[in-house]
Amino acid sequence: MNKEYLMIPARNIKRRGLRSILTMLGIFIGIASVVGLISLGGALQNALEGQFGGLDLDILYFQNAETGFGPPGSTSIEKITSNEIRIIERINGVEIVIPRFIRPVSIEHNNIRDFGYATSIPKEREAQEIFYSLLKDTEKGNLLKTSDRKRVLLGSDYLDQRFERELRIGGTILIQGEEFRIAGILKPLDNFILNSAIYILEDDFKEILNIGDEYDILVIKVRDKDQTQRVAEEIARRIRNDRKQRVGEEDFSIQTAASSIEAVKNILMVVNIIIISIAAISLIVGGIGITNTMYTSILERTKEIGIMKAIGATNLQIAQLFLIESAILGLVGGIIGSTVGLTFAYLISFIGNTLLKGIDFSITFSPTLILGAIIFSLTIGIISGVVPAIQASNLNPVEALRK
Amino acid sequence: MIQKKINQYIKISIENFKHRKTRTIMTLIGIIIAIAVLFTLISLSLGLQSYVNEQFEEIGSDKIFIQARGSNFGMAGDSTPIKLTTRDVDEIERVNGISQASYSVYGNVAVNYNSKTIYTMVVGLPTENRERLNLIIEGFTIKIERGRFFDLRERGRVIVGSKYEDVFGKPVEINDRININGKNFRVIGKLEPLGNDADDRLVYITTRDYEEMFDSQGRADIIIARINDKDNLERIRKDLTNRLDRLRGVNEKTRDYLILTPEELLETFQNILNIIYIFLIGIGSISLVVGGIGIANTMYTSVLERTKEIGIMKAIGATNSDITFIFLIESAILGLIGGGIGILIGSGIAKLIENIASQSVGSFISAAMPPWLIIGSLAFSSIIGALSGFFPARKASKIYVVEALRYE
Numbered sequence: 001m002n003k004e005y006l007m008i009p010a011r012n013i014k015r016r017g018l019r020s021i022l023t024m025l026g027i028f029i030g031i032a033s034v035v036g037l038i039s040l041g042g043a044l045q046n047a048l049e050g051q052f053g054g055l056d057l058d059i060l061y062f063q064n065a066e067t068g069f070g071p072p073g074s075t076s077i078e079k080i081t082s083n084e085i086r087i088i089e090r091i092n093g094v095e096i097v098i099p100r101f102i103r104p105v106s107i108e109h110n111n112i113r114d115f116g117y118a119t120s121i122p123k124e125r126e127a128q129e130i131f132y133s134l135l136k137d138t139e140k141g142n143l144l145k146t147s148d149r150k151r152v153l154l155g156s157d158y159l160d161q162r163f164e165r166e167l168r169i170g171g172t173i174l175i176q177g178e179e180f181r182i183a184g185i186l187k188p189l190d191n192f193i194l195n196s197a198i199y200i201l202e203d204d205f206k207e208i209l210n211i212g213d214e215y216d217i218l219v220i221k222v223r224d225k226d227q228t229q230r231v232a233e234e235i236a237r238r239i240r241n242d243r244k245q246r247v248g249e250e251d252f253s254i255q256t257a258a259s260s261i262e263a264v265k266n267i268l269m270v271v272n273i274i275i276i277s278i279a280a281i282s283l284i285v286g287g288i289g290i291t292n293t294m295y296t297s298i299l300e301r302t303k304e305i306g307i308m309k310a311i312g313a314t315n316l317q318i319a320q321l322f323l324i325e326s327a328i329l330g331l332v333g334g335i336i337g338s339t340v341g342l343t344f345a346y347l348i349s350f351i352g353n354t355l356l357k358g359i360d361f362s363i364t365f366s367p368t369l370i371l372g373a374i375i376f377s378l379t380i381g382i383i384s385g386v387v388p389a390i391q392a393s394n395l396n397p398v399e400a401l402r403k
Numbered sequence: 404m405i406q407k408k409i410n411q412y413i414k415i416s417i418e419n420f421k422h423r424k425t426r427t428i429m430t431l432i433g434i435i436i437a438i439a440v441l442f443t444l445i446s447l448s449l450g451l452q453s454y455v456n457e458q459f460e461e462i463g464s465d466k467i468f469i470q471a472r473g474s475n476f477g478m479a480g481d482s483t484p485i486k487l488t489t490r491d492v493d494e495i496e497r498v499n500g501i502s503q504a505s506y507s508v509y510g511n512v513a514v515n516y517n518s519k520t521i522y523t524m525v526v527g528l529p530t531e532n533r534e535r536l537n538l539i540i541e542g543f544t545i546k547i548e549r550g551r552f553f554d555l556r557e558r559g560r561v562i563v564g565s566k567y568e569d570v571f572g573k574p575v576e577i578n579d580r581i582n583i584n585g586k587n588f589r590v591i592g593k594l595e596p597l598g599n600d601a602d603d604r605l606v607y608i609t610t611r612d613y614e615e616m617f618d619s620q621g622r623a624d625i626i627i628a629r630i631n632d633k634d635n636l637e638r639i640r641k642d643l644t645n646r647l648d649r650l651r652g653v654n655e656k657t658r659d660y661l662i663l664t665p666e667e668l669l670e671t672f673q674n675i676l677n678i679i680y681i682f683l684i685g686i687g688s689i690s691l692v693v694g695g696i697g698i699a700n701t702m703y704t705s706v707l708e709r710t711k712e713i714g715i716m717k718a719i720g721a722t723n724s725d726i727t728f729i730f731l732i733e734s735a736i737l738g739l740i741g742g743g744i745g746i747l748i749g750s751g752i753a754k755l756i757e758n759i760a761s762q763s764v765g766s767f768i769s770a771a772m773p774p775w776l777i778i779g780s781l782a783f784s785s786i787i788g789a790l791s792g793f794f795p796a797r798k799a800s801k802i803y804v805v806e807a808l809r810y811e
Contacts, residue, residue, distance in 0.1 A: 022700040026693045033689050065513075065522045076511070076522075104473050106484040106659065113657040115473030115484060176484060251513070251520065275686060281440050282690040285433040289697045292429040296704045 009325035012297060023293040024333040026286035027377055031337025032344065033279040035373045039345035041272040043352070043363045048264060050190045050360040057256070058095075058225035060232055062088065062218040062239075065251040078251055079214030087238050088220060093231045095223045098127040099215040101205055107198065108174035109163040117197045118175065120205040121153070130221065135194065141169035141184030144201055152180040153199040156188040175200070176208045190360045228256060283377075286333070287384045294326050294388035302395065309397035322389035323382060330381015334374040342370065408725075409732070416733035419705065426701055431741045433697040437690035438745025438784050439752065444687045445776060446753040448680040450769035454598075455676065459669045461544040465633060467640075468542075468663045469495065469626040469647075485659040488621045494650050495628050500639040502631040505529055505538040506623035508613050514606060515582040517571040523604045525583060527613030530555050542627040545607075550577045550592030553609055561588035565596040566603040583608070584616055598767050636664070694741070695791040702734050702795035706802075713799055714807025723800040730796035731789050738788020742781045 013020045064076035080099070089097050101120040106113055122128050123146045132143055135153075144153050152175065158167055172179050180200065189195055205211070222231045232254045240250060298305070305318060345363055352361035420427040471485040487506075495504040508527035513520050526543075529535040530553050540552060553560060561583065567575040575581060579590045588608060596603055614620055630639055640662055653659055706713070713726055753770035760768035 019700055019703050022696050022703070026696045026700075029689060029693050029696075033686070037686070065520075078513075104484050106473055108657060111654070111656050113472070113653075113659060249520075251522075275683070278440065278444070278683065278686050279689055281436060281687075282693045285436050285690050285693040285697065288429055288433045288436075289693065289700060292426055292433075292697065293700065295425055295429065300708075 005320060005324055008321055009328055012301070012325055013328060016293075016297070019293065019296075020329065023289050023329055024336070026289035027283070027330055027333030027380065028286075028337040028340070030280070030283035030286045031334050031373055031377050032341035033282065034276060035338045035341030035369065036345045036348075037272075037276050037279055038369055039342060039363045039366075040348060041268075041276070042366070043345070043349050043361050044272075045265065045268060046364065047361045048261065048268065057258075058222045058228060059257050060220040060222060060228065060235070061255045061257070062220060062235065063216075063253055063255070065253065076216070080216070080218060082213050082215075084239060084242065085215070085218065087242055088218065088235055091231065091234050091238060093223050093227045093234070095221045096124075096127055096130065098122045098131065098219040098221070099202070099217075100219055101202075101209075101211070101216045102197075103205075103209055103216075105176050105198070105209070106174075108177075109167065109172075110165055112163045114162055117193070118205065118209075119197045119199050120202045121199050123202050135186055135199070136189060137187050138184035139187045141182065144183050144199070146201065148183065148201060150178070150180050150204060151183040151201070153183055154185045155195045155197045155199075156186050157196045158185055158198070178208045180204075192356075232256070283380060287380045290326050290329050290381055290384035291388060293329070294322060294385050295391075297325065298322070298388055298392045298395075303401065305392055305395050306397045306399075306401035309395070310401065315393040318395075319389040319393035322392050323385050326385025326389070327378055327381045330384070331374065331378045333381070334377025337377065338370050338373040341373075408728075412729050412732045413736065415729055416736050419709075419733060420736075423705070426704070427737070430697050430701040430737055431744070433694040434691075434738060434741025434784060434788070435745040435748065437687075437694040438742045438780060439749035440690055441684065441687045442746050442749030442776075442780055443752045443756070444680075444683050445780075446750065446770045446772055447756060447768060448676075448683070449771035449773070449776065450753075450757070451767065452673070452676065453771055454767045454769060455669070455672055458544070458598075459665050462542060462665050464665055465630055466538075466542055466665060467628050467630060467636075468665075468668075469628065469643075470661050470663065471624070472659050472661050487623045487626060487660060489623050490621065491647060491650065491660075492623050492626055494646050495626060495643060498628075498639060498643045498646060500630055500632045500635055500642070501628045503534050503538050504626060504628040505535040505542070506610075506626045507539050507543075508610060508617075508619060508622055508624045510613065510617050510619075512584045512606070512616075516575055516579070517573055519571045521570055521604070523606065525613065525616075526605055526607045527610040528553065528607055530557060530609045530611065538627055538629055545597065546595040547592050548595045550590070552592060556611070557609060558612055559588055560591045560609070562592040562594060562607040563590055564594050564603040564605045566600065567593065567606075570604065581606075586612075586616060588612075691787060695787050698734050698737050698788055698791035699795060701737070702730060702792045703798070705733070706730065706795050706799040709799075710802060710807045713802050714804050717802070717804045718808065726800040726802075727796045730799050731792050734792025734796070735785045735789040738791070739781060739785040741788070742784025745784065746777055746780050 062080070064078050064080060085097050085099060088094060099120075099122065101118075103118055104115060105118040106115055108114070121144055122131055125146065128146065135143075138153070139156060139159065144151055152173065154167065163173075167173070167182055167185065169182055169184060171182050173182060174180070175198070186195075200208075220231075220235070222228045236250065236252075236254055239252060240247070243251070245251065308318065342363075342365075349361050349363045469487065469491070471487050473484045489506065492504045492506045495501060506529060510525050510527070511522065512525045513522055528539055533555060536553065536555075547562075548565065550562070552562065561581060563575055563581070575590055575593070577590055577593065580587050581590060582588070583606060594603075594607075608616075614622075628643075630636065632639065643662065644658075647660060648654060648658065651659065716726065750770070750772055753772070757768060757770045
């Protein structure tokens with residue numbers, strides 16, 4: 001293509017100075033907000049996935065049907081029994097079954113009462129190791145051993161001054177009114193639920209909360225992650241037989257880590273789409289701005305178009321000139337807009353990471369997003385320019401020259 | 404005199420719009436879209452706000468709620484770390500200024516009917532005396548649609564929420580038997596919808612049946628108290644706190660219960676809603692900024708095109724402020740007309756969303772359009788127009804007569 005095709009539109013854009021800048025500003029604001037919001041939406045999703053402690057493909061969650069007004073498993077009607085745990089343990093491909101409890105408890109120290117979640121630590125060594133691999137290491141003191149009695153491990157949130165004085169390793173706190181000795185306090189993790197919980201051994205847990213032979217939720221580790229689906233089906237079949245239930249009438253559910261956050265992810269996605277659509281409306285307004293500018297441009301250059309036609313320019317050539325001009329407006333607006341939008345998103349994520357300890361609110365740089373945004377903006381520029389360009393190409397040279 | 408001048412300004416502006424029809428229409432569309440979006444968002448926000456306010460008004464400002472601390476982790480009564488009891492209810496009734504106290508209990512249940520099972524929560528309502536039953540019904544704002552509430556000391560009866568029209572494949576009717584956690588109950592009443600799915604799925608039994616089912620002798624998960632002297636709320640709260648602290652053996656730092664007034668609940672709720680509104684409206688405003696830039700752009704073009712005209716006007720005696728006003732009024736009119744049409748379209752969209760929402764999620768999404776919102780939006784869009792026109796207008800007023808007349 002002839003270089004002139006770029007030179008003429010570029011010169012026109014430059015000549016209109018302030019007005020070109022305003023036109024691009026319209027597109028640039030829209031692109032910046034859309035890019036910024038999409039990036040932050042991604043960061044939100046990262047933060048969410050962090051809260052679920054990584055998506056291990058070889059982990060299944062077994063849980064009875066529940067009303068969902070409390071922590072997982074705690075509101076189910078039928079509890080899981082140790083007999084059922086044995087049934088699942090015997091299934092081929094199951095590496096280990098870790099029973100879990102998560103219950104709200106009252107915590108008292110220095111005559112100040114607080115409330116939080118208590119989580120049980122499994123007693124079997126292997127299960128305990130898997131559990132501890134999630135908690136990493138202690139900031140102070142030690143992890144609990146199966147032989148420990150009435151000892152507690154605290155999440156990193158307890159490093160604060162909520163009891164108006166620092167908690168000492170070896171000191172005591174009251175959990176549900178029972179005295180426990182503090183064995184250790186964990187290092188801060190990327191998960192605010194783990195950070196805010198307190199951890200006690202399964203037997204102590206059952207004792208202070210008066211829990212019999214029942215469990216809230218089972219975490220099942222599968223030997224081979226390709227077999228996860230098959231093992232899940234087998235567990236469902238055996239438990240169904242044991243509870244004498246028909247297919248489709250189960251009062252339990254088996255979820256993979258991925259499927260358990262699917263619902264939350266879906267809600268997040270709907271919210272993101274609504275917000276981004278509202279922001280994207282400004283792109284339409286910006287596009288109309290480009291169309292408007294192009295119309296003006298034609299009016300102002302009627303004579304010029306007449307002359308070009310008089311010396312032999314074809315309709316197509318005229319249309320191309322105007323289309324390229326509007327495309328440049330969209331392109332430049334898109335490039336600046338996505339840069340600013342991304343910068344803005346990084347700024348917010350930086351602030352977020354600083355303020356919200358324990359949540360990984362980071363942006364994943366996505367070349368696809370940036371490229372997509374620039375192409376999108378370019379397309380808006382071209383579409384906005386189509387009608388004006390056709391109008392310009394259809395000008396009658398004789399009349400145009402008379403203007 | 405001023406009136407006449409303004410009329411003249413408006414006439415010039417309209418004349419100018421007619422000359423540049425396409426451009427005027429394009430500029431207007433930008434503002435129309437932006438105002439329509441904002442109007443829709445604000446209208447729906449206000450609708451939700453007034454729904455929330457109505458809900459709290461229905462509870463009545465003469466009631467306070469007492470709840471165990473830590474129970475905000477989940478509503479289920481039997482899993483909360485701290486339990487309140489009917490002894491606390493009785494003690495609260497002794498507080499000077501409190502005329503009546505009542506309570507309810509919650510539990511997770513499996514409800515079976517028509518060979519289908521759903522999992523939900525059961526609410527236990529006290530039936531030991533009429534006053535307690537009435538107070539809790541009033542505090543929960545539940546109303547009977549068909550059938551009746553419990554009689555005193557009645558057993559084995561259940562009242563179901565409005566969702567039981569469809570959850571079991573066939574509607575639950577009065578006198579039907581439904582099974583709750585393995586025990587049969589006869590349906591004596593169906594409630595009017597409360598507006599949200601979870602609440603409308605609740606089932607209600609008497610506290611006696613509840614205690615038998617959950618072995619929860621004397622537990623009270625939520626306590627409601629009616630105060631007969633609203634002006635002395637602080638004194639009543641203090642007296643109540645003293646009595647409960649003594650009874651429960653706690654002090655300021657180990658206190659294991661919370662006292663909430665509807666006003667406080669409303670405030671917490673509104674704070675959350677406000678953050679959401681501000682965020683959404685902030686994003687919606689981006690379009691308006693872009694639309695405003697569109698006006699500014701059109702006005703700059705207009706100033707350039709009319710340089711000669713401005714020169715002539717100045718030559719025959721127009722002052723700088725005359726010129727400024729002509730352009731400011733022109734851009735304000737753009738804003739005003741765009742706003743007017745935007746409001747019409749926005750109110751249409753808001754009504755549409757209200758209709759769709761009432762069929763799919765519930766009646767709590769409604770479009771509110773108070774007169775002040777309409778007038779405010781018109782004024783706002785005119786101001787946006789005028790602001791966008793400010794710099795172009797100033798530029799126009801500073802044009803030199805001699806140079807302007809020479810301008811091609």
